Amino acid sequence: MSIDQSARAALAVRGVRKTYEAGSAAVRALRGVDLTVSDGEFVALMGPSGCGKSTLLHLLAGLDRPDEGTIAVAGTRIEDLGAQRLARLRRRHVGLVFQFFHLIEHMSALENVALAALVAGARPAEATTRARDLLDTLGLLDKSGELPGALSGGQRQRVAIARALANRPTLLLADEPTGALDSDGAAEVLDLFQRLHRAGQTILMVTHDREVADGAQRRVRMRDGRMLADDEPSLVHEIPASLRAGT
């Protein structure tokens, strides 16, 4: 990819390395990772457990810092940003979805979504309207007053996705978003991601599930902290048959 192309990319990662301590041992989680995700692309990042997928995702979200290499999100280099500026970048450009949802248990679905907008500086009325619209779009308006504990796994993950989208981020990062869901819930989430992708949302989804990854536009693979060659681009952006709801 050329420099021009990198500059236009939603995400550009070059030579990223990360080693962390696990007890007394040093674990080389990333050993020189390169990755580019273009605007509007839906990429599935695959690989076995421990290959460094989640570590990479945390670096991309600015939750951790690389030892070496560069990361550009929406054209902004983030590896040297201070905590304050990283936080601001996350508000504007990054939405994060987790395997275990990580909703705030004592806030309603609406408040969980609105909180993200409030953090980004939206006025209360605007945040509430935006949260309501998102929940409506995701089919959860009738659940907006419910606590997360009253929702199914799929519903909770949709609330988490709505929260991640509350500030219209440049990049939606998802870490095993279907990992804690049954097949119906996984299908719901994957269907939603595809709808978002069709609407132009850039998505990088970490998964170790081949069938889920098949729903993405492009698949990239990692092994032992390194990026392997891209898989062939998927020609069928449909939910795999085994994940379709009701099958």
Next chain:
Amino acid sequence: MAVETPSEARAAVLAVARAELRRRHRALLLVALVMGLAGGIVLGAVGLAERTVSAYPRLVDAVRLDDVRASVPSDQPRFAEAVPTLPGVAGSRHADLWVAQVEGGPALRFLGIGAGELAPADIATPVIVEGRAVDPAAADEVVVSEQIAADSGFAVGAELRLTLLTLEDVSHFDVGFTPHGPSATVRVVGIARMPSWGNALPHTLAGPAFAARYADTASARSYFLRLENPAGTAAFTAAHSRAEQAAAATEPSIVARYVPGSLAFPRLDVDPAVRTAEQALLVGLSLFALVVGLGGLQVVGQGLLRLGAEGRSAQRVEAVLGMTRGQRVAARTLAALPAALVAGVLGSAIASAAGVLEPLGSQARFEPAPGFRPLWGLAVGGGVALAALFLLMTAGATLLAARPRGIVAGSAPPSLPRTVLRTWARRWPAVLLGSRLAVHGRTARRGLPAMASILAAAAAVAGIVAAVTVGASLTRLVETPQRYAAGADLHLVDAREPDVAALVADPRVTALATTSSATLRTSDGRELGATAVDDRKGEPPLELASGRAPASSGEVAVGPRLADELGLGIGDVLAVRGPGGEQVPLTVTGTAVLPTGSSAALGEQLLLTADAMDLVQRSEPIRDAYIYTAPGTADAVYGELGQNLEIFPREVPESVRNLTDLVRLPELLALVLTLVAGTGLVHVLLTSARRHAREMAVFSVLGATPAQVRATLAVLAGSTVVPALVVGVPLGLGVARVLWHRIATTVGVAGDPAVPVGVIAAVAGVVLVGALLVAVVPGRRAARTSPALALAAG
């Protein structure tokens, strides 16, 4: 290790227990030491409370307190002989009473002396706490009460030179006299302890030899009676009343005008101040034990829950290997056994050591057996209970750790009211999140539910506010003699008009009031003390607790204790009987605290006008004078008058003196509450970063800056303590108001509390500012923690 047979199960449990013990013995021992320490202090407090509250009844048993105590003037010998033969009397002992003038003191003093039969010894025999009892054959030995020993400085070995009063001397109390009885020099050989002194049981007791030597100058005879049925005093009282009336007709007494016969029921007529002190001390010690106990349980619970949580993954492995939940719990409980024993032994040792503590406050003067008095049953039983509780809590923490993580379900908590606050809260997400976490924080993880922290903090604040308010009220009472009607510098007993006139003319005297005190009888037969006050110079203050002083012969002001006992309020009518038996209605105009004089209890007197007194008085009034002197002149006036007159410097009534012993207790309680609750609150706030690590990480992921994370934890701290202050301060003031009114009324003084506004404001400020400062620590920790790590751990 697949567990299948019972022997394999036992082996697995033992193996896991050994592993747990190896890995966690230090942590378990530390938690056990906290448990033993807190438990021992609680057990010690329980033991001390038992010793304090049981001091009075144990002394009653130790002295074999009489059921009835009657005194009869010595010029009514037939009535005196009849008393022990009255219906219902099962046994009796008698003593004769003398009045003696003490020679050689700084001021004129009179002393009551009782002497007579020492047998039977199972009725009213004081406990000797220092020295020895009198030798029955020695006419020159006496024992004195602790009270008179303290007030007059009569130590063991002291010699008293006395001149006994004859009957004629006694009958001239109101006009003055020179004693005409024999002189006697007696030596104090012991200090005696008794639940009730006074009247028929004087504070100085001699033996049979004294009684025999001075028999012809005795002024009255006392009987200490044991009734067949102590509860059935009515028959005896009726018979005594009939005998008294008959004696009045057949044996007119001169002495009775000044030393009237008396009838008392020592077992029933317990000074309410004793009960009040018992209750106040019991409440104080219970609160102390409760606070220490709850604080200890919180720390121990937190520690065991954390140990349980740390072993969660190990439990998962054990479960996969086939161990049941019961076996996993049994293994960890077994591993905790040595620590539980340490907790039990330590608690038991501390509880035993607490046996050196004497009863608290005023109750110490009722302890019949001073010295080491451990409650072995409590110490041993408490130690076993502590060990069992430790094991039970370990099992509970293991069970909780084994439970699948719970999630909160249900509808959303109610939003903040649609007010400025709500808008404000939503505008700043840190406020929204922090306040929500404070009220609805996580409950299923380590630590106490968030609301429990707020409620505990509110209870602690209420306790501290109540304690400092009661303490301030107590201090104000004991430091303000006017509140117990002892504002006068000097008290002249049996004040004669020439002496009063001379004092009025004395420029050193700034104010002077004379009182006339007598007894009257209510329409239902109850005898009450009444006083009329005459301001002779200046404006001597009158302590009005409520309403106003009586202004006419149909009005009365009632002492606070009496008003409470009789249920009288302003506007009520108290019906009394005149000397001829006619009804005299008196309208209550207020409550007033009057000087106790020489015998009346504080707060139990009636204040009448002089006219009303003439209408209802049943005995010859005793006239006293209360003298207010110019600054710096009291000692000189006392020194001059004391040569010829029975004059006393300011005296503190016994019920107030009892409270003086308790002044430090509320302050101590407030201090303990502050330390324990403060430690708990600091612990809760310091651990808030760990408790809410996941929420803070999520907040960071959403784009919150480190400053917003710190602010969230500061808001959480503020949201914990502000409701605690909003609820705790008024609650504490309410509790203090009720408690102090109860104490003051029982003592006999005005029940308005002294609210230490400055102290309470300081407490509130320290709590709020302290919480915000403490929140800086977890705030910085949370801001530094990597959200990725926190989410991975959460």
